[in-house]
Amino acid sequence: MTVTTLVPLAFNSESYGDAYSRINGLVVVGEGLADRHFRRLAELIPGDREVLQRLGAMEGRHAVEFVGCGRNLGVRPDAALARRLLEPLQRQFTRADQAGDLVSCLVIQCLLIECIAVAAYRLYLPVADPYARAITDGVIRDEAEHLNYGENWLRARYPAVTPAVRACAEQALPAALQIVQALQDDLRTIGIDPAALVAEFVMEFQAALEAIGWSGEEARRLVTRLTARALAAGSA
Numbered sequence: 389m390t391v392t393t394l395v396p397l398a399f400n401s402e403s404y405g406d407a408y409s410r411i412n413g414l415v416v417v418g419e420g421l422a423d424r425h426f427r428r429l430a431e432l433i434p435g436d437r438e439v440l441q442r443l444g445a446m447e448g449r450h451a452v453e454f455v456g457c458g459r460n461l462g463v464r465p466d467a468a469l470a471r472r473l474l475e476p477l478q479r480q481f482t483r484a485d486q487a488g489d490l491v492s493c494l495v496i497q498c499l500l501i502e503c504i505a506v507a508a509y510r511l512y513l514p515v516a517d518p519y520a521r522a523i524t525d526g527v528i529r530d531e532a533e534h535l536n537y538g539e540n541w542l543r544a545r546y547p548a549v550t551p552a553v554r555a556c557a558e559q560a561l562p563a564a565l566q567i568v569q570a571l572q573d574d575l576r577t578i579g580i581d582p583a584a585l586v587a588e589f590v591m592e593f594q595a596a597l598e599a600i601g602w603s604g605e606e607a608r609r610l611v612t613r614l615t616a617r618a619l620a621a622g623s624a
């Protein structure tokens with residue numbers, strides 16, 4: 389029998405602050421990275437330049453707001469660790485950009501990174517301290533818009549982009565899940581079940597693939613295979 393006890397989170401405890409410095413660092417650096425990605429996408433898609441610059445600016449505001457969440461708890465974000473954890477996704481984006489592979493750039497930022505963000509913030513919302521909760525609530529709405537931009541762009545080019553979407557997901561989905569795995573103890577400490585986060589992310593990403601034209605069956609098959617592989621590799 390499993391007994392689940394809900395221990396109230398002590399937001400001002402040393403252990404909470406220690407875990408929060410790494411989670412908050414990841415979120416702040418991740419938002420900054422998303423800002424740069426959208427500004428680059430604005431250069432790559434001149435027809436949508438203003439929209440994409442606006443989305444980038446939103447990410448910049450998210451970064452500032454999440455810095456405030458750390459400051460409110462007296463916590464300094466661990467930016468060095470965050471940069472290390474985000475490096476594989478950042479490298480994949482840069483490589484795709486250099487290769488002129490715009491589809492992969494959009495899949496990495498607008499589908500993968502945004503799906504992780506939406507899933508993470510949604511699970512964080514009910515366990516956040518009151519200050520961070522108000523901020524996270526607003527941010528979740530923005531992230532849905534970012535995800536939507538990528539979905540619309542990719543759906544308009546279905547099915548021509550499908551092989552590139554698939555190839556990109558093969559690389560980028562495991563890289564995204566590795567971040568969750570690396571921080572699983574810290575996630576538990578702040579009240580988020582890492583397995584629930586993976587499940588939420590999988591659901592979001594499948595829904596995104598369906599939104600760009602994939603059948604439910606195709607989306608499920610790809611995501612299940614990639615997730616199983618990433619989780620097996622991570623625990624080995």
Ligand code: PL3
Nearest residue numbers: 415418419422504505508509512
């Ligand atoms: C896109 O707008 C921003 C991307 C930021 C990356 C966030 C990744 C979060 C992964 C795990 C952290 C969950 C805890 C959330 C706490 C605020």
Ligand code: FE2
Nearest residue numbers: 419422447450
């Ligand atoms: Fe954001």
Ligand code: FE2
Nearest residue numbers: 422502531534
């Ligand atoms: Fe975003």
